[in-house]
Amino acid sequence: MCGIVGAVGCQNLRHYLIEGLKTLEYRGYDSSGLAFSHEEAPLIYRIPGRIHQLEAIVPREVVANVGIGHTRWATHGAPTEVNAHPHISAGGIFTLVHNGVIDNYRSLHKMLEAEGIPFVTETDTEVIANLLETNFKKVNDVLKAIKMTMKMLQGSYALVIIYQGDDQKLYFAKNHSPLLIGHGVNANFLASDYLPMLKHVKEFYALTDLQYGFISKHDVVVYDLPGKSPAVISYHGTDLTSEDINLEGYPHYMLKEIEEADNVIRHLIDNYYDGTNFLFNPKLIAAIKETDQIVFLACGTSYHACLIGKRYLEAAG
Numbered sequence: 378m379c380g381i382v383g384a385v386g387c388q389n390l391r392h393y394l395i396e397g398l399k400t401l402e403y404r405g406y407d408s409s410g411l412a413f414s415h416e417e418a419p420l421i422y423r424i425p426g427r428i429h430q431l432e433a434i435v436p437r438e439v440v441a442n443v444g445i446g447h448t449r450w451a452t453h454g455a456p457t458e459v460n461a462h463p464h465i466s467a468g469g470i471f472t473l474v475h476n477g478v479i480d481n482y483r484s485l486h487k488m489l490e491a492e493g494i495p496f497v498t499e500t501d502t503e504v505i506a507n508l509l510e511t512n513f514k515k516v517n518d519v520l521k522a523i524k525m526t527m528k529m530l531q532g533s534y535a536l537v538i539i540y541q542g543d544d545q546k547l548y549f550a551k552n553h554s555p556l557l558i559g560h561g562v563n564a565n566f567l568a569s570d571y572l573p574m575l576k577h578v579k580e581f582y583a584l585t586d587l588q589y590g591f592i593s594k595h596d597v598v599v600y601d602l603p604g605k606s607p608a609v610i611s612y613h614g615t616d617l618t619s620e621d622i623n624l625e626g627y628p629h630y631m632l633k634e635i636e637e638a639d640n641v642i643r644h645l646i647d648n649y650y651d652g653t654n655f656l657f658n659p660k661l662i663a664a665i666k667e668t669d670q671i672v673f674l675a676c677g678t679s680y681h682a683c684l685i686g687k688r689y690l691e692a693a694g
Contacts, residue, residue, distance in 0.1 A: 379462075379476040380404050380448040381556070382573045383537040383547050386564035386594030391439045394446040397573030398428050404569075406448035408461035412472045413441035414544035419472045423461035442544050442594075445537050447474035463539075464503045466510035467494050470541050473509070475502040476569055477533035477554040478643075485529065505536065519543075520600070523550050523589050527602055537567050550589040558582040558597055560612055565592040571615055580612035634678070665690075 380401030387393045394411050409431045410423035422435045428448070447462035462474045479485070482501035485508055490496065494507050508529060513522035519540050533553035540548060549556060549567055559566035559574035559581055566574045571581065587602035599608045627633035665671070671690065673683035 379474075379569070380406065381446070381474050381476050381535060381537055381567065381569040383443075383445040383474075383549075383567040384564060385443050385545070385547050385566075385592055386561075387444075387566070387577075388564075390441055390444045391435060391437065393573075393577070394444050395428065395432050395435070397568065398431075398446045398448055400572035401448055401569065402428065404448065408449045408457070409447065410449075410461045410463055410474075411435060411444065411446045412463040412465075412474075412539060413439055414443035414539055414541075415441065416544075418469060419463075419465065419539055419541065421463055421465065421472065423458050423463070425457050425461060443539055443547055445472070445474050445539060445547070447476075460498050460500050462502060464498065464500065464506050466506040467496075468510050468514075470510045470513060471506050471538055472541070473502070473506055473536055473538040475505060476535040476556075477552075479504060479530055479534065480532035481530070482532075501532075505530065505534070509538070519548055520589070520591070523548060524600075524602065526550075527552065527587065527589060535569060546591045546593045548589070548591045549584070551584040552586045556584045558584065558592060558599075560597060563594055565594065565597055567592060575615075579614055581615060582610050582612050631678075 380398060382394050382397035382401070384390060384393055390413065398409060408423065408425040409428050410421065411431065412422075413420040420439065420441070422431060424431050424434065445463055449460075449462050463472050464475075465472045479501040482504045485504050486496065489504065489507050489511065492511070494511065496503055496507070505526065509522055509526045512525040513519065516522055516525065523538070527550055530552070534550065535554035535556035536550040537556075538548040540546065547567060555569050557568055557571060557574070559568065559578035561578040564577070566578060568574050574581070582597070582599070584599065588599055588608065589602065590597070590599040590607070597610060599610055601608050627636065673687060675683045
């Protein structure tokens with residue numbers, strides 16, 4: 378699962394974003410990136426690698442009011458620099474990070490391409506960025522454009538968005554992927570779980586599905602997708618520790634992994650089946666066919682999964 382951090386008004390924004398991403402490393406990732414608001418165009422830093430490598434390429438003198446960060450576990454598209462988040466829309470109006478999977482991204486991609494919109498990545502996230510920009514050009518209002526975009530998306534998403542026309546706000550949208558608001562003093566935060574914010578705020582709001590809005594240095598505004606008026610926000614505290622958060626409410630990791638099985642299966646189908654064909658790398662298939670021996674190494678429940686894999690491969694010849 379990807380990790381997201383974002384902040385408005387944080388005094389040492391670079392440090393907060395990098396340290397926040399480090400707290401999310403437990404989720405697993407293969408690439409990482411940051412974006413900062415800037416007068417002419419957002420400053421974007423991305424690498425297919427670890428957070429300490431990202432930290433090395435981000436100048437210490439970066440100063441900004443708004444910033445977002447992301448750790449990516451490749452789903453649509455290989456783990457490359459160009460596919461790493463944050464992504465920017467074709468016209469440069471929006472820069473965003475995304476956690477989730479967009480089920481109808483192929484049809485949206487075709488629709489946008491037919492309108493002459495260029496794509497530079499293999500990701501479903503770039504589809505969201507370009508769709509949002511397309512809708513914004515129709516209504517010239519960020520919140521209305523987000524609302525329009527949400528109605529067109531099928532799947533799961535937690536989005537944190539920089540709008541190039543306003544360096545005082547971070548916009549967001551949420552459906553079936555976790556996203557939390559951290560309410561601070563002269564600063565507000567967004568993250569995919571509590572860990573990045575624990576040292577900075579004591580009040581939190583867990584966004585529910587189909588909510589969207591924005592945070593600024595002093596304000597938090599949340600809308601429900603059907604509603605026209607801002608939702609009522611009730612903040613809560615937490616006494617969670619890092620280990621509690623890693624367990625995500627489960628009493629132990631064994632039960633957590635059992636309960637995650639359906640999401641793992643969905644993840645595999647989303648990534649490797651397009652409705653007609655399985656999208657495995659042909660070089661990998663060729664390598665498997667040419668090898669004389671395949672060794673599975675595992676323990677615990679993974680051992681039993683390997684036994685199933687062994688049986689399938691033997692049956693396939």
